[in-house]
Structures are given as C-alpha cells and as structure tokens.
Amino acid sequence: MVNSPENPADTLARRGLMLIMSSPSGAGKTTISRMLLEHDAHIRNSVSCTTRQPRPGEVDGKDYHFVSQAEFDRMAAEGEFLEWATVFGNSYATPKAQVKAGLKDGQDYLFDIDWQGTQQLYQKLERDVVRVFLLPPSIDELRRRLTGRGTDSMDVIAARMERARSEISHWDGYDYVVVNDDIDQCFEKVKQILAAERMRRARQTGLIGFVRELMAP
Ligand SMILES: Nc1ncnc2c1ncn2[C@@H]1O[C@H](COP(=O)(O)OP(=O)(O)OP(=O)(O)O)[C@@H](O)[C@H]1O
Numbered sequence: 620m621v622n623s624p625e626n627p628a629d630t631l632a633r634r635g636l637m638l639i640m641s642s643p644s645g646a647g648k649t650t651i652s653r654m655l656l657e658h659d660a661h662i663r664n665s666v667s668c669t670t671r672q673p674r675p676g677e678v679d680g681k682d683y684h685f686v687s688q689a690e691f692d693r694m695a696a697e698g699e700f701l702e703w704a705t706v707f708g709n710s711y712a713t714p715k716a717q718v719k720a721g722l723k724d725g726q727d728y729l730f731d732i733d734w735q736g737t738q739q740l741y742q743k744l745e746r747d748v749v750r751v752f753l754l755p756p757s758i759d760e761l762r763r764r765l766t767g768r769g770t771d772s773m774d775v776i777a778a779r780m781e782r783a784r785s786e787i788s789h790w791d792g793y794d795y796v797v798v799n800d801d802i803d804q805c806f807e808k809v810k811q812i813l814a815a816e817r818m819r820r821a822r823q824t825g826l827i828g829f830v831r832e833l834m835a836p
C-alpha cells in the first residue's frame with residue numbers, strides 16, 4: 620500500500636469506494652482482480668452469488684457463493700441483493716450485507732460484474748462507484764484467452780465469443796477504459812486509477828477538520 624506514516628493526509632478518515640471491473644468474458648478482469656487483492660490490503664472482494672457450477676479450482680465463499688436457483692430466488696425476494704443479472708443463462712448477484720456498512724468505515728470493495736450490474740450499482744450508489752472497463756487487444760486474442768483458460772467447453776466459449784461484441788458496446792458506460800494487452804502494464808494502470816480515486820476530495824471525510832486546523836489563525 621502507498622500510504623506513508625509520515626504524511627498526515629494518509630491518516631485522515633475516508634469513505635470507501637466501489638471499484639467495478641467489467642469486460643467481455645476472457646479479457647482478464649478476474650486475473651487483474653486477483654492481482655489487486657493480493658497487492659492491496661485495503662480493498663476487499665465483493666463475493667457474488669451465482670447459480671452457475673463451480674469451475675475446477677474455484678472455492679465456495681471465496682470465488683463465488685454457489686447457490687441453487689431456489690436459494691437465489693429466495694434471497695432476491697427478501698431484498699438481500701444490491702443488484703442482479705442473468706449472464707450466459709445463469710443468475711449472478713451482489714449481496715448487500717457486506718458492502719454498505721463497510722463503505723462508511725472506509726473499506727474499499729472490488730466488483731467483478733457485468734454492465735447490467737454496473738448500471739444498477741451506479742443508480743443506487745453513484746458517488747461511491749468507480750467504473751473500469753477492460754478491453755482485449757483483439758477479438759482473436761480474446762478467443763485465445765478463453766480457449767487457453769481451459770475451463771469451458773467449446774460450446775460455452777462460442778457463446779461467450781458470440782456475446783463479446785454486445786458487451787463491448789457498453790464501453791462508454793464506464794469512467795475508465797483500459798486495454799489489457801500486457802498484464803503488468805494493465806495492472807499498473809488499474810492501480811493508478813485506484814490511487815487517484817482514493818484521493819478524491821468528496822471521499823476524504825477527514826479533510827474538513829484537517830483544513831480547518833491548517834487555516835486556524
Ligand atoms: N494480459 C494478458 N495476457 C495474456 N493472457 C491473459 C492476460 N490477462 C488474462 N489472461 C488470461 O486470459 C484468461 C482469461 O482471463 P480471466 O479469467 O481473468 O478473464 P475474465 O474477464 O475474468 O473472464 P470471465 O468473465 O469469463 O470470468 C486466463 O487464462 C488468464 O490467465
């Protein structure tokens with residue numbers, strides 16, 4: 620983390636933010652998200668609920684909360700979700716409980732969600748949301764990444780490729796657009812976005828007192 624203990628501005632109270640990462644399937648948002656969570660102790664993953672089957676290596680409660688459709692429908696009916704959407708025939712949603720209280724305490728959250736969820740979160744929590752869209756360097760490279768990941772059948776890959784263009788068409792609903800060509804360069808850019816967004820005046824709730832002290836006669 621970049622905070623330096625000798626800089627008084629780094630210890631001021633701050634409202635948390637919601638960093639949303641979207642992209643066509645396979646462009647690399649899960650990879651970048653994992654790197655960020657490893658590198659930055661001040662951001663926490665928002666673990667979504669989904670009705671899709673776990674992929675090899677995915678851990679329940681860490682990568683997703685894997686739930687049945689009946690359980691998902693019950694949670695939706697009881698207002699437990701901040702947003703939800705159907706993607707590739709499965710249901711996905713962001714649970715409400717963890718996020719809202721954390722933001723007040725300065726906790727940042729990371730969301731790997733699609734454009735439909737992004738729109739819903741933006742409508743509800745506009746001032747907290749930072750929207751980042753990742754693009755692949757080319758459509759051929761996107762196909763290579765989906766195939767190379769080795770987690771999906773050819774049918775599933777074909778469906779994801781089929782949908783890629785319509786997902787890319789939502790690029791202009793985001794605050795930042797980053798091309799994920801070289802993974803390290805892309806990660807660096809996402810870190811820079813996060814660092815700058817944390818410094819926004821509106822998030823720095825402790826600034827008023829600090830500035831008053833500086834201006835005191
Ligand atoms: N910059 C990159 N260069 C080469 N390969 C990459 C790059 N970024 C990600 N990959 C690889 O591409 C594959 C897809 O990446 P990832 O699973 O992160 O995509 P995703 O956008 O999260 O997809 P989904 O929406 O389906 O979850 C992975 O095998 C990953 O290792």
Ligand SMILES: Nc1nc2c(ncn2[C@@H]2O[C@H](COP(=O)(O)O)[C@@H](O)[C@H]2O)c(=O)[nH]1
Nearest residue numbers: 667703704706711712713731732733735736
């Ligand atoms: N609106 C939401 N979209 C979500 C959520 N969690 C994941 N997603 C998106 O679904 C697709 C497919 O994900 P995969 O893990 O099955 O490959 C991808 O675009 C995710 O960003 C969510 O809670 N809400």
